[in-house]
Amino acid sequence: xxxxxxxxxxxxxxGRAANLPCNHSTISGNEYVYWxxxxxxxxxxxxxxxxxxxxxxxxxxxxxxxxxxxxxxILPHATLRDTAVYYCIVSDSNYQxxxxxxxxxxxxx
Amino acid sequence: NAGVTQTPKFQVLKTGQSMTLQCAQDMNHxxxxxxxxxxxxxxxxxxxxxxxxxTDQGEVPNGYNVSRSTTEDFPLRLLSAAPSQxxxxxxxxxxxNQPQHFGDGTRLSIL
Numbered sequence: 001x002x003x004x005x006x007x008x009x010x011x012x013x014x015g016r017a018a019n020l021p022c023n024h025s026t027i028s029g030n031e032y033v034y035w036x037x038x039x040x041x042x043x044x045x046x047x048x049x050x051x052x053x054x055x056x057x058x059x060x061x062x063x064x065x066x067x068x069x070x071x072x073x074i075l076p077h078a079t080l081r082d083t084a085v086y087y088c089i090v091s092d093s094n095y096q097x098x099x100x101x102x103x104x105x106x107x108x109x
Numbered sequence: 110n111a112g113v114t115q116t117p118k119f120q121v122l123k124t125g126q127s128m129t130l131q132c133a134q135d136m137n138h139x140x141x142x143x144x145x146x147x148x149x150x151x152x153x154x155x156x157x158x159x160x161x162x163x164t165d166q167g168e169v170p171n172g173y174n175v176s177r178s179t180t181e182d183f184p185l186r187l188l189s190a191a192p193s194q195x196x197x198x199x200x201x202x203x204x205x206n207q208p209q210h211f212g213d214g215t216r217l218s219i220l
């Protein structure tokens with residue numbers, strides 16, 4: 001599975017959009033990009049995933065570059081409850097995920 | 110639905126003891142996985158199963174055994190606990206091409 005690179009930590013003001021980048025330059029054609037988050041050592045929570053096209057759901061938007069070498073997770077109106085560690089994972093198998101250290105996102109009032 | 114249920118939530122063992130971490134899901138998911146998470150790190154895959162009777166090793170399988178006799182249950186066994194196995198253990202389940210659902214974790218300390 002391809003590896004990902006994420007910033008160690010980021011801050012965002014409450015109410016603003018939080019944009020979390022992820023680099024996955026060695027991604028293969030059949031690998032999806034998954035985003036999960038983990039709030040205060042709870043079990044990880046699925047956010048969104050995509051293959052080529054941009055995706056949006058009730059939680060977030062996922063923007064994947066045309067060459068698929070990077071992506072951005074967008075939380076449109078961040079709240080204090082969005083403070084968490086966010087993981088970007090690429091995999092061709094949704095049950096064999098290789099997790100990095102993620103990005104610690106802190107939402108500030 | 111209860112989702113993914115892990116028991117116990119906390120456990121302290123002595124070196125050399127054995128124990129079984131339980132995981133049950135009520136969503137009729139085919140796939141189940143066990144991960145461990147050490148402080149400040151991401152999850153690492155220990156073992157996984159793609160269906161009843163089928164298991165396979167992940168990144169860090171040494172010292173752990175699993176079995177999948179039913180669709181619902183996927184227990185993780187520590188054969189002879191070592192301090193290096195002190196960690197938080199998460200169980201997850203999913204169906205093909207669907208996101209994983211995680212339990213709340215078991216916090217295990219080995220003295």
